[in-house]
Amino acid sequence: MAPDGLDAEAQRLAALYDGADAEAVIAAALDLFAGRIALVSSFGADSAVLLAMVADLDRGLPILFLDTGKLFPATLLYRDTLINALGLTGVVTRRPDAADLAAADPAGALWMSDADACCDTRKVKPLAAALAPYAAWISGRKRYQADTRASLPPFEAEDGRIKVNPLVGWNRARIDAYREARRLPPHPLVAEGYPSIGCLPCTDRVRPGEDERAGRWRGRGKTECGIHHGRAPDPALPGA
Template sequence: MPLDGQLSTLNRVYKDKDAQDVLEHALNNFGDMALVSSFGAESVVLLHMAAQINPDVPVLFIDTEMLFAETLEYQRDVAAQLGLTDVRAIRAKRETLFEKDNENLLHLHDTDACCALRKTEPLQRALQGFDGWVSGRKRVQGGDRQALEYFEIERPLGRLPRAKVNPLAHWDRDDLQDYIKAHNLPRHPLVAKGYPSVGCSPCTTKVKTGEDARAGRWRDQSKTECGIHFGANGAVRAS
């Protein structure tokens, strides 16, 4: 059966299953899988689930080299605490950065180009050789994510289709908070300082009471996605 047919069947079979069941199926039945994590505000939930199933799962951490210092420290602490043995820091090639953003100012006039340079291109390169990957996206995050399924097919331009799995697709913020509390998991230090969603330092601001959790990402721009996720028309950059 073609991959898209397999994934459609899995969405019917797993529609009432727990996130842990979805993740376990993905890690055990799709060949070589990677978990992609920002080690952001809610990332510890999926990382903890993965560590319970297989602490050796490859975890791809996109280090844009513009992250908050707190994120880098949190990444090291969480990986150690959960016993994750294969966390791979993914970065843009040095020569590419020198050519396209040698002064680290690209984000000031073209955020899409900056994300493509520091996130999308390095991740696509890192995913070569994997049969699919696991994402922490959720319907509650809004935009294109509102119709998110557990299992989906991704068709990156110029590359073979692959599976993408979203075990937390149906979770809301109460589910996340309950899981974190139940397992006594460490929170990203910036959450308590008003950052419910954490990205790169130059493009992330604090969120006011009553605002959407992602309102601080690329504030006052139409941009709402970094571009690492692919839809029917290519990289998704706005909902």
């Protein structure tokens, strides 16, 4: 589909499903893009909610997980815990290309000097390769998480495919209530002060009153890894 056509389709779907239940958005996406859609999951702090919803509809849906080589060991264990708890059969773990790592980060310390380049090598490029067969993918982003996410629509066009954001309107209380009602296991690092969890070297504990993502790339002036394109807050959006 041409870029203009993709943008128009994303806008049509966003208007159609604005305010719809997350489960309805997921079901519509799985129907519209049957066989051509994947879920991208970090198996992070809030991942269990979206994974549970998807498992209710299709336990074999492709789920792309990026093992950057710098993740907390607890995240890898949590991935396995959720796979078993939810009966997920489509999880695919993707890692950075060995040649790219050898060229860009042979010592494994690129994160110290250039966090953007590290993210590009360990996350952005591997995900682009993993998504190549798909026309759409599902993301767990939410509007309340950061200013760069405050205007997220439920459907958007990005990099030649449709991105689906079923949980855009959810807040912390709703996420926690859903997880508790479903008795979903929590990520063990949440209780240790990590409400948003990325790679170990670039994730810090969050202090009371701080934004949930304040511990990501602390002090670096960086808010996104590059997988998600940042958006300016929309003043017309409630809560923006």
